[in-house]
Amino acid sequence: MGATLRQYSLHGYHGATMKNIANEVGIKPASIYYFYDNKEELFISAFQQLLDNHQQEMERIFSESQGEEIARIFISMIRGLVNHHKINTGETVAYISLVNSPIPEIKTYLQEHLVNFNNWMYQSFEELLKDNYPSITTTAINAIIQQYVLLANGVFWSINLYEGEAFEQQVKIAEHFIQNLFNELNNTCKVLS
Amino acid sequence: MGATLRQYSLHGYHGATMKNIANEVGIKPASIYYFYDNKEELFISAFQQLLDNHQQEMERIFSESQGEEIARIFISMIRGLVNHHKINTGETVAYISLVNSPIPEIKTYLQEHLVNFNNWMYQSFEELLKDNYPSITTTAINAIIQQYVLLANGVFWSINLYEGEAFEQQVKIAEHFIQNLFNELNNTCKVLS
Amino acid sequence: MGATLRQYSLHGYHGATMKNIANEVGIKPASIYYFYDNKEELFISAFQQLLDNHQQEMERIFSESQGEEIARIFISMIRGLVNHHKINTGETVAYISLVNSPIPEIKTYLQEHLVNFNNWMYQSFEELLKDNYPSITTTAINAIIQQYVLLANGVFWSINLYEGEAFEQQVKIAEHFIQNLFNELNNTCKVLS
Amino acid sequence: MGATLRQYSLHGYHGATMKNIANEVGIKPASIYYFYDNKEELFISAFQQLLDNHQQEMERIFSESQGEEIARIFISMIRGLVNHHKINTGETVAYISLVNSPIPEIKTYLQEHLVNFNNWMYQSFEELLKDNYPSITTTAINAIIQQYVLLANGVFWSINLYEGEAFEQQVKIAEHFIQNLFNELNNTCKVLS
DNA sequence: GATGAATGAGCTTTCATTCAT
DNA sequence: TATGAATGAAAGCTCATTCAT
Numbered sequence: 001m002g003a004t005l006r007q008y009s010l011h012g013y014h015g016a017t018m019k020n021i022a023n024e025v026g027i028k029p030a031s032i033y034y035f036y037d038n039k040e041e042l043f044i045s046a047f048q049q050l051l052d053n054h055q056q057e058m059e060r061i062f063s064e065s066q067g068e069e070i071a072r073i074f075i076s077m078i079r080g081l082v083n084h085h086k087i088n089t090g091e092t093v094a095y096i097s098l099v100n101s102p103i104p105e106i107k108t109y110l111q112e113h114l115v116n117f118n119n120w121m122y123q124s125f126e127e128l129l130k131d132n133y134p135s136i137t138t139t140a141i142n143a144i145i146q147q148y149v150l151l152a153n154g155v156f157w158s159i160n161l162y163e164g165e166a167f168e169q170q171v172k173i174a175e176h177f178i179q180n181l182f183n184e185l186n187n188t189c190k191v192l193s
Numbered sequence: 194m195g196a197t198l199r200q201y202s203l204h205g206y207h208g209a210t211m212k213n214i215a216n217e218v219g220i221k222p223a224s225i226y227y228f229y230d231n232k233e234e235l236f237i238s239a240f241q242q243l244l245d246n247h248q249q250e251m252e253r254i255f256s257e258s259q260g261e262e263i264a265r266i267f268i269s270m271i272r273g274l275v276n277h278h279k280i281n282t283g284e285t286v287a288y289i290s291l292v293n294s295p296i297p298e299i300k301t302y303l304q305e306h307l308v309n310f311n312n313w314m315y316q317s318f319e320e321l322l323k324d325n326y327p328s329i330t331t332t333a334i335n336a337i338i339q340q341y342v343l344l345a346n347g348v349f350w351s352i353n354l355y356e357g358e359a360f361e362q363q364v365k366i367a368e369h370f371i372q373n374l375f376n377e378l379n380n381t382c383k384v385l386s
Numbered sequence: 387m388g389a390t391l392r393q394y395s396l397h398g399y400h401g402a403t404m405k406n407i408a409n410e411v412g413i414k415p416a417s418i419y420y421f422y423d424n425k426e427e428l429f430i431s432a433f434q435q436l437l438d439n440h441q442q443e444m445e446r447i448f449s450e451s452q453g454e455e456i457a458r459i460f461i462s463m464i465r466g467l468v469n470h471h472k473i474n475t476g477e478t479v480a481y482i483s484l485v486n487s488p489i490p491e492i493k494t495y496l497q498e499h500l501v502n503f504n505n506w507m508y509q510s511f512e513e514l515l516k517d518n519y520p521s522i523t524t525t526a527i528n529a530i531i532q533q534y535v536l537l538a539n540g541v542f543w544s545i546n547l548y549e550g551e552a553f554e555q556q557v558k559i560a561e562h563f564i565q566n567l568f569n570e571l572n573n574t575c576k577v578l579s
Numbered sequence: 580m581g582a583t584l585r586q587y588s589l590h591g592y593h594g595a596t597m598k599n600i601a602n603e604v605g606i607k608p609a610s611i612y613y614f615y616d617n618k619e620e621l622f623i624s625a626f627q628q629l630l631d632n633h634q635q636e637m638e639r640i641f642s643e644s645q646g647e648e649i650a651r652i653f654i655s656m657i658r659g660l661v662n663h664h665k666i667n668t669g670e671t672v673a674y675i676s677l678v679n680s681p682i683p684e685i686k687t688y689l690q691e692h693l694v695n696f697n698n699w700m701y702q703s704f705e706e707l708l709k710d711n712y713p714s715i716t717t718t719a720i721n722a723i724i725q726q727y728v729l730l731a732n733g734v735f736w737s738i739n740l741y742e743g744e745a746f747e748q749q750v751k752i753a754e755h756f757i758q759n760l761f762n763e764l765n766n767t768c769k770v771l772s
Numbered sequence: 773g774a775t776g777a778a779t780g781a782g783c784t785t786t787c788a789t790t791c792a793t
Numbered sequence: 794t795a796t797g798a799a800t801g802a803a804a805g806c807t808c809a810t811t812c813a814t
Contacts, residue, residue: 011295012205018809029809031774039809093293099353100286102204114354143366150366153354154347160292161307161346173336173343177370211784223785224799232784397681398591404805416806417778425805479679485739486672488590500740529752536752539740540733546678547693547732559722559729563756597788608788610795618788 001025002090004046009093013043013102040103047098047106050091051113057084058117062124070132071182074148075175078155082171085159092159121145133185144181151177194218195283197239202286206236206295233296240291240299243284244306250277251310255317263325264375267341268368271348275364278352285352314338326378337374344370387411388476390432395479399429399488426489433484433492436477437499443470444503448510456518457568460534461561464541468557471545478545507531519575530567537563580604581669583625588672592622592681619682626677626685629670630692636663637696641703649711650761653727654754657734661750664738671738700724712768723760730756 003024007016018039022029036042061080065073085092098110125145129136151174158170196217200209211232215222229235254273258266278285291303318338322329344367351363389410393402404425408415422428447466451459471478484496511531515522537560544556582603586595597618601608615621640659644652664671677689704724708715730753737749 009293012207012290012293014205014208015295017807019807028775030776030811033810034773096289097205097293100202100205100290102208146362147366147370150347150351150363150370151343152347153350153363154343154345157346157350158343169339170343170346173340177340177343207783210782212782221800222783223787223801226785227798395679398593398676398679400591400594400804401681403803405803414779415804416780416808419806420777482675483591483679486588486591486676488594532748532752533756536733536737536749536756537729538733539736539749540729540731543732543736544729555725556729556732559726563726563729596786598786607796609790609797612789613794 001042001046001049004042005050005094006090008043008046009090009097012097016043018042040105043103044105044109047094047101048109050094050098051110053091054084054095055113055117055120059120070128071179073128074178074182077148078152078171078174078178081152082155082159085156096160121149140185144185147181148178194235194239194242197235198243198287199283201236201239202283202290205290209236211235233298236296237298237302240287240294241302243287243291244303246284247277247288248306248310248313252313263321264372266321267371267375270341271345271364271367271371274345275348275352278349289353314342333378337378340374341371387428387432387435390428391436391480392476394429394432395476395483398483402429404428426491429489430491430495433480433487434495436480436484437496439477440470440481441499441503441506445506456514457565459514460564460568463534464538464557464560464564467538468541468545471542482546507535519571521575526571530571533567534564580621580625580628583621584629584673585669587622587625588669588676591676595622619684622682623684623688626673626680627688629673629677630689632670633663633674634692634696634699638699649707650758652707653757653761656727657731657750657753657757660731661734661738664735675739700728712764714768719764723764726760727757 001021003021004016006024007021010016011020018029018032021042022032032042036045058077058080061077061084062073065076065080068076085095098106101107101110122145125148126141129141129144133140155171155174158167162170194214196214197209199217200214203209204213211222211225214235215225225235229238251270251273254270254277255266258269258273261269278288291299294300294303315338318341319334322334322337326333348364348367351360355363387407389407390402392410393407396402397406404415404418407428408418418428422431444463444466447463447470448459451462451466454462471481484492487493487496508531511534512527515527515530519526541557541560544553548556580600582600583595585603586600589595590599597608597611600621601611611621615624637656637659640656640663641652644655644659647655664674677685680686680689701724704727705720708720708723712719734750734753737746741749
């Protein structure tokens with residue numbers, strides 16, 4: 001539920017009241033209890049949806065960029081991340097706050113999600129890299145993915161700190177790093193072959 | 194006040210009760226009101242102290258690393274950032290949450306802090322770079338700083354997501370990026386001279 | 387709400403607690419907030435009702451005494467005032483305290499009420515006097531009304547100070563003054579005609 | 580203590596806080612407890628002083644007006660009452676509120692005061708009337724005093740309701756009534772002698 | 773499905789009061 | 794005399810939740 005995430009992102013778990021959430025939806029607080037047993041369940045449901053959305057969005061971006069040149073694929077992932085979070089600002093804030101959620105069940109669910117997301121990402125990127133560079137080593141694969149992750153995290157956190165041109169610069173720098181990464185990789189491979 | 198930040202990082206603004214904060218300090222809730230007019234003032238005071246600490250810590254790390262080789266200085270800044278946040282976990286969580294604080298006064302104070310921090314960083318780094326590379330252009334200075342910022346943000350956000358070896362890898366990658374950055378810069382300069 | 391006025395008359399605004407008011411009604415304090423936003427609104431509502439009751443009661447007494455001899459009408463007004471306040475003792479005390487209410491909104495509302503009440507009284511009495519004494523001057527009308535008001539105020543304040551026979555004496559004296567007033571008026575008119 | 584009465588007249592007993600009273604005097608709340616055991620004692624003391632002041636003031640006015648013509652003496656009493664209450668507005672409001680004081684001890688003290696005041700007034704006026712009209716009956720004395728009391732109460736309560744010219748009119752009407760009273764009395768006596 | 777009415781629990785805050793200094 | 798610091802008690806109020814309708 002969007003209202004739940006919005007209120008959560010604005011005021012935190014304890015500050016997001018059933019009343020305000022209900023108001024935003026245009027119903028009365030008592031009505032929420034027809035759909036959810038209690039506040040915690042409402043939030044768990046909203047958070048799961050948030051994480052699922054995020055996962056699906058990342059997968060969509062990945063599959064849509066298939067066929068492009070490999071460096072472009074990684075860059076598209078960054079761009080997709082940025083666009084998704086720029087459009088759904090509320091969700092992004094909620095996503096960030098989740099890290100410090102006071103609901104234990106949510107914390108463990110987030111951990112699971114991160115593990116799953118990482119697994120998917122590693123597998124997808126591994127396959128992709130092996131297709132493009134058949135003789136690539138596992139060590140090199142890990143190095144590339146970890147570099148991508150660092151840059152993606154840098155961009156992600158920048159969403160909260162910068163706006164407009166300043167933020168755009170950060171994204172461009174991340175893209176530049178990625179491009180360099182693959183240029184080097186291509187050179188190395190050429191030498192080897 | 195540490196208790197305030199700890200409770201805030203654990204439960205958010207509305208979840209951090211005066212009772213729990215007082216308990217953690219070993220006084221009664223009513224006693225807090227002898228020193229602070231209300232909850233909001235208590236938190237504003239705690240947050241200001243948090244941000245001031247952070248600023249001072251960064252300045253300390255910077256000045257202590259003076260004299261080292263330039264690439265090492267930037268790397269030391271990353272290391273210092275990491276160490277500071279690994280030691281004061283509670284403060285870090287609080288720092289992250291501040292971005293979405295429901296108190297307007299805090300939001301504006303955070304904005305001011307970020308502006309000041311950026312100014313200080315740009316000036317310090319600019320001077321440093323000019324000392325090391327007298328013929329460096331403003332464009333180059335900005336590019337370097339922005340790259341550093343992206344990497345620092347990537348490391349910072351990673352604090353929340355990874356632990357142990359996985360996190361250590363991220364830091365090493367950031368250091369690697371920085372080292373590369375200055376290697377290139379040195380090569381460019383050598384060619385020019 | 388009677389309980390609100392009763393508690394107010396007994397303990398004043400700050401001494402009338404939501405708990406006691408709720409107890410008197412047989413509900414829990416929290417329930418009051420379903421109907422009123424806060425304490426102040428509850429009291430404003432109660433006070434408005436009090437003043438409206440008072441106004442209506444005076445109008446009722448006035449219209450019921452129509453048809454009597456003019457002196458009797460004024461005397462009936464005094465009697466009606468006394469009866470009303472003797473029956474609703476709590477309300478009377480509340481009415482008196484209103485003059486010094488610590489709620490600014492109530493003070494202004496009371497001012498408005500007094501102005502309205504005065505207007506109604508002047509118009510009603512003016513019409514009445516003109517009907518009975520067609521050649522009466524405005525000056526004379528005002529003089530009569532003001533004398534009535536002084537006596538009514540004297541009786542009203544006496545409610546708080548005297549009881550039983552002592553109070554009854556005060557009322558009789560007021561009636562006597564009024565009777566005298568109209569005897570004189572009748573004599574003056576007879577001479578003129 | 581003026582501050583106590585002022586705060587009481589503004590906010591009532593429960594609304595007059597030790598803090599505000601102390602602030603008005605320029606000391607700290609804790610310091611009040613050096614002079615008074617608790618809030619109730621402070622107020623009892625203040626109220627006693629208020630009533631004593633009132634009594635003394637009335638006696639002073641009475642003795643100062645001795646020697647004047649008898650009607651003038653009664654009129655002076657009304658004027659004195661008005662002046663005293665117009666000057667010490669705070670005290671007047673406090674005086675009115677006392678009638679509904681939530682402190683039982685104060686209520687009984689006020690009763691005593693009223694009895695004493697009435698006794699003094701009756702004795703003084705009785706003596707005065709007997710001096711001026713040696714053959715006056717007790718019934719007549721009582722009638723005159725009660726009429727005076729009704730008018731004085733009317734004027735007193737008007738203090739709270741009217742201002743400026745409107746109030747001045749009420750006082751003049753009271754004076755007029757008194758003058759009439761004694762004119763009649765003088766005529767009756769002349770006829771008898 | 774939805775809600776008006778009610779409430780227990782708990783929150784922030786105030787207040788009278790205490791006591792060592 | 795005066796007060797800084799502390800606190801138990803209670804105030805006004807909010808909130809998640811319930812339940813009959």
